[in-house]
Amino acid sequence: MIHMGFSGLVAFFLVRVFKVVSPVKMTFEIYATCVIPISAFFASSLWFGNTAYLFISVAFIQMLKALMPVATFLMAVICGTDKLRCDLFLNMLLVSVGVVVSSYGEIHFNIVGTVYQVTGIFAEALRLVLTQVLLQKKGLTLNPVTSLYYIAPCSFVFLFVPWYLLEKPGMEVTQIQFNFWIFFSNALCALALNFSIFLVIGRTGAVTIRVAGVLKDWILITLSTIIFPESTITQLNIIGYAIALCGVVMYNYLKAKDARLTQTPVESIPDRAAKV
Numbered sequence: 001m002i003h004m005g006f007s008g009l010v011a012f013f014l015v016r017v018f019k020v021v022s023p024v025k026m027t028f029e030i031y032a033t034c035v036i037p038i039s040a041f042f043a044s045s046l047w048f049g050n051t052a053y054l055f056i057s058v059a060f061i062q063m064l065k066a067l068m069p070v071a072t073f074l075m076a077v078i079c080g081t082d083k084l085r086c087d088l089f090l091n092m093l094l095v096s097v098g099v100v101v102s103s104y105g106e107i108h109f110n111i112v113g114t115v116y117q118v119t120g121i122f123a124e125a126l127r128l129v130l131t132q133v134l135l136q137k138k139g140l141t142l143n144p145v146t147s148l149y150y151i152a153p154c155s156f157v158f159l160f161v162p163w164y165l166l167e168k169p170g171m172e173v174t175q176i177q178f179n180f181w182i183f184f185s186n187a188l189c190a191l192a193l194n195f196s197i198f199l200v201i202g203r204t205g206a207v208t209i210r211v212a213g214v215l216k217d218w219i220l221i222t223l224s225t226i227i228f229p230e231s232t233i234t235q236l237n238i239i240g241y242a243i244a245l246c247g248v249v250m251y252n253y254l255k256a257k258d259a260r261l262t263q264t265p266v267e268s269i270p271d272r273a274a275k276v
Contacts (some may be wrong), residue, residue: 001159002183003190004043008152010191014103014145021145031150039154041127046155047162055113056106057231058224060153062217063102066244068096071125076267079129091251098244105236123175144195152194 014020026035052061070092076082103109131147135141142150221241224231 001163001238002188003194004156004159007148007191007194008156011145011149011152015149021143023149024140024142024146026140026150028136030138030140034130034138036154038127038130038134039151040158041123041130042151043155043158044122044138045124045127047159048067048116049121051118052113052120054112055116057108058228059118059221059231059233060061060103060106060108060222061238062224063237063241063244064099064114065217066095066102066241066248067099067119067121068125069248071122072128075122075125075129076132077167079133081129081132087254091247091254095251097242097248098240098242098247100240101243102237102240105234105240107232107234108230138247142263144197148191148194224235 040046049061056064073082073088073092077084103114134142222234225233
């Protein structure tokens, strides 16, 4: 909630006060049918994903995040932004098998935390696909600043609801010591991450965004096992995650191959026909 509030405030100053970028013509219909659903899934992704940390380890969460290409591919097929193909389906099946093997090898497996994380993954996948639809199908040109300008405040409202419910008198709430600089630096990192996410979606599409996080996941898994000794990973964890990453890399190769074929110059087609 703090992240969304901070991102929305920064975007507001950039758009309305400093006028670094100009707002787009946002109608009530587009805001109600596109921005609000995207914001709801964005908030759901943050809430479910962060709640999972209360039940399962950081390393296992990163392994489960290998399911993101599978979830995004399924959502893209359902929303009509991608086509169901046999090679991609088999590739997604390989990723799923790898995640299942990795989950089977988890020592401290918790079904509640796993359900939270998987739900957050599918919410994030649907949010990415809907954002791509908003950018391409609705004819809106949203840069990272204007995307946050419209989406972050609405996500803040959605995240305020569970926070308010947890803060009701009589309910047990984890007490934390507020440190301004920790929260401020954390909010800056979240702002940079949100900018990069919307930038990548606009340039490459939602389906390929997860591939860029593979190196980050390996770093987080390694660091989590060093910083948190109780976050033990087994050999079966590593084998399953390696299988899933092979599927992610192969998926990236297939999508890059499709992109090269799509960018083939039209004038080269008659030349090939003449040679035949």
